[in-house]
Amino acid sequence: MAGNKPRVGSFSRNFTAASNTISQIPGLKHGPNGTMFLSSGILDLDKILGGGFTLGSLVMVMEDPEAPHHMLLIRNFMSQGLVHNQPLLYASPAKDPRGFLGTLPSPMFSKDEKSRDRDAEQEKGLRIAWQYKKYFEEQNSEFQRDEKSEYCNDFDLRKPLERHFYSGQQIDCIRLEDSADLTTFHDRCSSFLSQTPRNDRNITCPGRIAIQSLGAPQCDFADKECDMLSFVRSLKNTIRSSNAVAVITFPPSLFSPSFSKRLQHLADTLVSVKAIPDEDKELAKLLTGYQDMVGLLSVHKVARINTQVPTILEATTFSMKLQKRRSLILECLNQAPIDGSSGSSYASSGSCTGSSKTGALDF
Amino acid sequence: MAERICRALRDGALEGEHAPALTIKDSNESPFGSLLFNHVLSQLSSFIVAQKSQSQGIVLVALSRGPLYYEQLFKSKGNNIASSNKWIKVLDCCTDPLGWRSKLMESGRIASLTPGTSTRANLYKNVKDLNKLLLAIVELGKELVEDGKGRFAVAIDSVSEMLRHASISSVAGLLSNLRSHSQVSCLFWLLHSDIHETKAIAALEYISSIQASSDPITRPINGQRANSEKLPFLEQNLRGGKIHIRFKRRNGRVRLMSEEFCIEQSGIKFTPISSEAEMIAQSLVPKVQFNLELSEKERNDRAKVVLPFEHQGNGKTIQIYDGRKSPNEDRAEIQYTSAEKVQTVTDSGRGEIIYFRDSDDEMPDSDEDPDDDLDI
Numbered sequence: 001m002a003g004n005k006p007r008v009g010s011f012s013r014n015f016t017a018a019s020n021t022i023s024q025i026p027g028l029k030h031g032p033n034g035t036m037f038l039s040s041g042i043l044d045l046d047k048i049l050g051g052g053f054t055l056g057s058l059v060m061v062m063e064d065p066e067a068p069h070h071m072l073l074i075r076n077f078m079s080q081g082l083v084h085n086q087p088l089l090y091a092s093p094a095k096d097p098r099g100f101l102g103t104l105p106s107p108m109f110s111k112d113e114k115s116r117d118r119d120a121e122q123e124k125g126l127r128i129a130w131q132y133k134k135y136f137e138e139q140n141s142e143f144q145r146d147e148k149s150e151y152c153n154d155f156d157l158r159k160p161l162e163r164h165f166y167s168g169q170q171i172d173c174i175r176l177e178d179s180a181d182l183t184t185f186h187d188r189c190s191s192f193l194s195q196t197p198r199n200d201r202n203i204t205c206p207g208r209i210a211i212q213s214l215g216a217p218q219c220d221f222a223d224k225e226c227d228m229l230s231f232v233r234s235l236k237n238t239i240r241s242s243n244a245v246a247v248i249t250f251p252p253s254l255f256s257p258s259f260s261k262r263l264q265h266l267a268d269t270l271v272s273v274k275a276i277p278d279e280d281k282e283l284a285k286l287l288t289g290y291q292d293m294v295g296l297l298s299v300h301k302v303a304r305i306n307t308q309v310p311t312i313l314e315a316t317t318f319s320m321k322l323q324k325r326r327s328l329i330l331e332c333l334n335q336a337p338i339d340g341s342s343g344s345s346y347a348s349s350g351s352c353t354g355s356s357k358t359g360a361l362d363f
Numbered sequence: 364m365a366e367r368i369c370r371a372l373r374d375g376a377l378e379g380e381h382a383p384a385l386t387i388k389d390s391n392e393s394p395f396g397s398l399l400f401n402h403v404l405s406q407l408s409s410f411i412v413a414q415k416s417q418s419q420g421i422v423l424v425a426l427s428r429g430p431l432y433y434e435q436l437f438k439s440k441g442n443n444i445a446s447s448n449k450w451i452k453v454l455d456c457c458t459d460p461l462g463w464r465s466k467l468m469e470s471g472r473i474a475s476l477t478p479g480t481s482t483r484a485n486l487y488k489n490v491k492d493l494n495k496l497l498l499a500i501v502e503l504g505k506e507l508v509e510d511g512k513g514r515f516a517v518a519i520d521s522v523s524e525m526l527r528h529a530s531i532s533s534v535a536g537l538l539s540n541l542r543s544h545s546q547v548s549c550l551f552w553l554l555h556s557d558i559h560e561t562k563a564i565a566a567l568e569y570i571s572s573i574q575a576s577s578d579p580i581t582r583p584i585n586g587q588r589a590n591s592e593k594l595p596f597l598e599q600n601l602r603g604g605k606i607h608i609r610f611k612r613r614n615g616r617v618r619l620m621s622e623e624f625c626i627e628q629s630g631i632k633f634t635p636i637s638s639e640a641e642m643i644a645q646s647l648v649p650k651v652q653f654n655l656e657l658s659e660k661e662r663n664d665r666a667k668v669v670l671p672f673e674h675q676g677n678g679k680t681i682q683i684y685d686g687r688k689s690p691n692e693d694r695a696e697i698q699y700t701s702a703e704k705v706q707t708v709t710d711s712g713r714g715e716i717i718y719f720r721d722s723d724d725e726m727p728d729s730d731e732d733p734d735d736d737l738d739i
Contacts, residue, residue, distance in 0.1 A: 067611065218570075253569070275611075278616035294614050
């Protein structure tokens with residue numbers, strides 16, 4: 001199976017001296033076709049997307065009006081940026097967006113609490129034929145990285161982010177209500193993005209923009225669909241030529257279907273979250289692990305910049321679970337049996353990290 | 364189930380989170396929204412009077428029914444009105460919502476306020492300006508709670524009335540500001556769903572955390588029914604209905620509940636629903652190609668098949684068929700036809716195994732000798 005590993009051809013990019021500094025900037029990673037990746041803050045989501053959010057791309061999250069899961073995605077995204085000292089711009093329709101910063105999760109640093117341990121436990125009962133042991137060597141080398149400069153941290157959703165991450169940081173918080181027709185907001189975004197321009201000579205620290213609930217009903221521009229569309233389009237253009245990633249969540253249930261479709265087409269990476277009913281016996285029978293699930297996440301589009309080859313994912317719908325109520329994990333849906341486009345059939349409730357690892361072992 | 368709503372409102376908001384917000388929806392087919400609203404209001408007020416709830420008082424924004432109506436409502440429920448100043452404040456937006464009456468009075472056209480207006484209520488004259496309305500609500504609420512930390516509940520008699528005067532974005536702004544206000548414990552409002560656009564209803568559902576909608580018990584099939592046939596349905600629908608509740612829980616799951624209710628002299632009575640819940644699961648999970656489940660009929664048929672073994676395990680003597688009909692056989696004969704097909708003849712109670720070999724599909728080639736391919 002192709003899994004989520006990018007295709008590596010026989011050509012390799014000749015990296016210039018300047019790009020050697022990239023390996024020293026935490027939070028950036030080289031991707032295929034000359035792109036760079038930024039972590040989303042969720043380990044499993046990075047793996048699903050093939051490395052993370054592509055620098056210069058626009059990520060859109062379709063909300064479900066009945067569940068706050070998009071907040072989980074935004075929180076992890078913002079926390080990851082703060083941990084890596086990346087400038088952040090946050091906008092929300094709330095009266096006090098700064099208050100949201102207090103709900104950001106803290107990274108888990110201690111090794112014995114790492115979620116990776118669950119993978120190690122699964123392997124103990126497995127006897128691997130000798131010639132496959134060489135594939136496991138690759139995985140072990142990942143653990144030896146220093147935790148401080150990790151590309152993607154595991155976040156503990158119950159612990160708030162420590163104070164020292166906020167100090168000395170450039171964090172802009174904007175109220176969406178203040179901007180009646182989005183022009184002032186657009187200017188703020190442009191000035192933020194001009195601080196992280198893209199050029200080959202020196203790579204500055206990448207920036208992050210998080211816009212929560214664009215088009216929420218309390219904003220004045222909520223019924224001005226053309227204004228919102230042109231804002232998103234110009235933001236996308238500006239982001240393409242800068243070293244930043246923007247994550248926008250919007251509620252498609254409040255928009256007309258054509259507007260919602262247009263927004264979906266504008267996105268480079270498109271993800272949607274969905275609520276699940278509580279104490280539903282039918283679902284409990286259909287899905288294993290229903291008790292721990294809080295929602296469903298679907299990946300509709302993955303950003304492909306500088307290439308024409310699309311990413312075809314093995315599975316597009318994942319269940320969101322809070323492991324020990326702390327960290328967010330995404331797992332393939334497990335139901336027996338499947339048709340080709342959804343879920344993994346091999347009945348083990350391993351996470352997607354597990355499935356991409358055993359890709360080498362598929363017979 | 365309806366008590367769960369009242370309990371959720373009673374428990375109120377957790378520290379640092381938005382207050383729970385309930386939308387009570389009704390429609391022309393099942394017009395019991397105001398009765399449900401009264402029920403929730405009286406339940407909450409009894410919790411408040413008994414000091415069991417997080418909120419210390421209610422601010423009632425009366426847009427469609429005047430304060431006198433509510434005084435009578437509380438009187439009929441037995442709540443003590445004399446002390447009601449301590450736990451309820453009514454913002455009267457019904458008598459003079461746009462300030463026309465006071466303008467007429469100033470210019471001398473009408474003599475005085477109509478008799479019977481409650482002097483306890485606070486008159487509000489500018490329903491179009493929702494910012495001022497928000498301030499008025501908060502001010503009244505602060506009067507109810509003496510210290511700065513107490514919380515109060517807000518009940519809005521009809522958001523449909525508000526939407527007549529103001530745009531959906533300003534109403535949504537008002538409601539979300541109330542939800543995020545640190546002193547508001549819970550919030551509930553009434554909405555008539557037929558008179559608004561779907562966008563407006565979707566926006567209000569987006570803001571609320573609990574939705575209770577009143578539906579008719581039975582819906583007559585549209586079209587060809589004569590009016591006389593519709594009468595029993597109408598009667599039934601006017602006596603009661605079903606209430607469907609959607610609870611947005613903190614962990615992100617949605618709790619769905621249904622109950623039936625009937626209208627009685629004293630109020631509303633809730634009874635659990637008799638029919639089975641609908642299946643929602645199928646639409647969420649991707650479709651599965653293989654059907655591994657057996658339907659009831661299939662299960663019964665499977666149980667009825669007599670397996671072609673000698674010993675059937677049910678205590679009867681073993682009867683081995685030896686090709687001859689024995690005189691004891693009264694039942695239908697068991698036929699063994701050709702070697703390719705194994706088939707048992709069905710009785711009325713017996714199942715059947717029908718087996719078709721794949722090789723039956725091949726037509727034997729009469730002119731080809733299959734041994735011609737051998738090359739030894």
